Amino acid sequence: MTKQLTRLFTVLGAATLLFSACASQKGTTVTAGGLRKAATGSWSLNSITYEGLPSDAKISSVFSNIPPDCLKGSRWVLPSNSKGSYTVNSSATGCAPGTQNIVWSTINQGGSIMLQFKEVMTGEKAKNVLDGYRVELAQADGSSMVWRAPVTHDGKTAYIVYSFSRQ
Secondary structure (H helix, E strand, C coil), X not given: CHHHHHHHHHHHHHHHHHHXXXXXXXXXXXXXXXXXXXXXXXEEEEEEEEECCCCCCCCCCECCCECHHHHCXXXXXXXXXXXXXXXXXXXXXXXXXXXXXXXXXXXXXXXXXXXXXXXXXXXXXXXXXXCCEEEEEEEECCCEEEEEEEEEECCEEEEEEEEXXXX
């Protein structure tokens, strides 16, 4: 009788684990807070690619009129207190190396998780900065992060895709 009860509890325990694992995967919803936590940390921008743009299309600048190639290799610090920075390292022609302070957050916008940030100058309060940037936080985990920024080209939406690795 004891062996049968032990076997029964073992089978019930395994079944419970299996059902709870399936239920938790099925009900998992990505939230702005969850992706924010995953995005928190230091990142290196590895590449910038384009989705939906013809190969001859040219994006001349992003964010604060920075040529996209200047951002490659930049370091982004996104701490949990929201007061971060990004550092442009490239000294190529047209690039201005330096660090820019930012205030960042995440929001749910129409079912997409967006990362938004404002550039804040020394002595300036973030609440007084009216302009900022918003990109889709398409993916963030322990080792990589991907942003998708919509742009309009010939009346259609295309995307600039920023791929990061955790430092």
